Amino acid sequence: MLNGQQKIMLSKYTELYELLIPKNHMLKQFNDLVDFSFVYNELASSYSQNIGRGAKDIVMMFKYLLLKVIYELSDEDVVERSLYDM
Structure with missing residues (x-):
């Protein structure tokens, strides 16, 4: 998917995430x-x-790959953790 083909729907809880996730968290930095x-x-x-068809946002998919490498996760683990981890 190219930029502008599909917009990511941001959570209505974005402000809450800003309060819960410390500014010094590695992924936030x-x-x-x-x-x-x-x-x-x-x-x-x-x-x-x-x-x-329109594809998933490629930046989001790239970030999934980064998480997979950083935390040494399997494909299944990345999918599972993306469902419940912030």
Whole structure:
């Protein structure tokens, strides 16, 4: 999916997340320091705006891969943890 093809629906609890997750949490600092928009440019040639269904947000999928590497998770663990972990 290319930037603008589909918008991510942010949680209505975003402000609560800001209160619960400490500012010094590694993943929060990582997200604040890295501009993940480069992923759209890198994968632009792999996605079509006109053909097929819209894909999941590629930045979100890239972040899943990062979590998989950082925490040494299996594919199943990444899916399971994404359902209940903030």
